[in-house]
Amino acid sequence: MSRREVMLRPGAVEQSTVTPLPQSTPTLPPTPSRVTATLTAVATGAVVLAATAGLNISWTELGDVPGRVVEYLRLMFAAPNWEKLPRALFETWRSISMAWLGAIGCVVVSIPLGMLAASGMGPAWLRVVLRAIFAVVRAVPEVIIALVLLTVTGLTPFTGALALGIAGIGTQAKWVYEAVESAPTGATEAVRAAGGSTAEIARWAIWPTVAPVLMSLALYRCEINIRTSAVLGLVGAGGIGSMLSNYTNYRQWDTVGMLLIVVVVITMVFDLISGSIRRRIMEGARGRDLDRTR
Numbered sequence: 001m002s003r004r005e006v007m008l009r010p011g012a013v014e015q016s017t018v019t020p021l022p023q024s025t026p027t028l029p030p031t032p033s034r035v036t037a038t039l040t041a042v043a044t045g046a047v048v049l050a051a052t053a054g055l056n057i058s059w060t061e062l063g064d065v066p067g068r069v070v071e072y073l074r075l076m077f078a079a080p081n082w083e084k085l086p087r088a089l090f091e092t093w094r095s096i097s098m099a100w101l102g103a104i105g106c107v108v109v110s111i112p113l114g115m116l117a118a119s120g121m122g123p124a125w126l127r128v129v130l131r132a133i134f135a136v137v138r139a140v141p142e143v144i145i146a147l148v149l150l151t152v153t154g155l156t157p158f159t160g161a162l163a164l165g166i167a168g169i170g171t172q173a174k175w176v177y178e179a180v181e182s183a184p185t186g187a188t189e190a191v192r193a194a195g196g197s198t199a200e201i202a203r204w205a206i207w208p209t210v211a212p213v214l215m216s217l218a219l220y221r222c223e224i225n226i227r228t229s230a231v232l233g234l235v236g237a238g239g240i241g242s243m244l245s246n247y248t249n250y251r252q253w254d255t256v257g258m259l260l261i262v263v264v265v266i267t268m269v270f271d272l273i274s275g276s277i278r279r280r281i282m283e284g285a286r287g288r289d290l291d292r293t294r
Helices: 003-008 035-054 059-077 082-116 124-139 142-153 157-182 186-193 198-233 240-249 253-293
Strands: none
Touching: 059 253, 082 124, 082 157, 082 198, 082 240, 082 253, 124 157, 142 157, 142 198, 157 198, 186 198, 198 240, 198 253, 240 253
């Protein structure tokens, strides 16, 4: 019987013998070990317990904290003393001036150093050195820098501006080289292929691309400096912080409440203005027009 006859014959499929495929037993993945996670959780809990035990906290007084907070809020904001408002506004202006000067100095220094620390711009040894310096500067708080500068420059607003400028270099330069490294590389490769030097690459390829981002970050640095300038005033750097520290030491809570209101309002207003400018820089006039038509 030919193969064709077998295929056309009724019941030929049922009568044919089909060889079953061998079935392999599925191999289950090994159960993940939770020893590492358990040990990490135990070590973290031990550190937290040790830190809590070393603080010498009086747990019996924790119940009185909410009542004390409410009492001091009543003393500060029930009837604020607005007689010192003109001086408070003047000291606030000094704090804003410190913030602006610190931000300008920080940005002027951070942009070239941050570009040199970016991959593909400066030599490898220079990138390592600069990034290490930036990390060290970021690790030191602004208050510590201000305390060190007080011994050199004295109790002046210039000390606060200098401290804000130095302390901001670490973070601002990090933002700069991260922005440069995340920028599109088309223009950079074109200028390099044309024989451009590192300075020409930075001027004609990188700067036009990252300038809006860097300008936005510069405004954000000024926002941070305005908030920090009030803290620097507590250590004698001048501005609204020094006035706040003095009246707090003399327990004049009605004046302290007025100063806090001024600080909060000025900071919020500047944040709104700076945020609007930063959105305009990033989106451009066309983006603003599109938002209005929606």
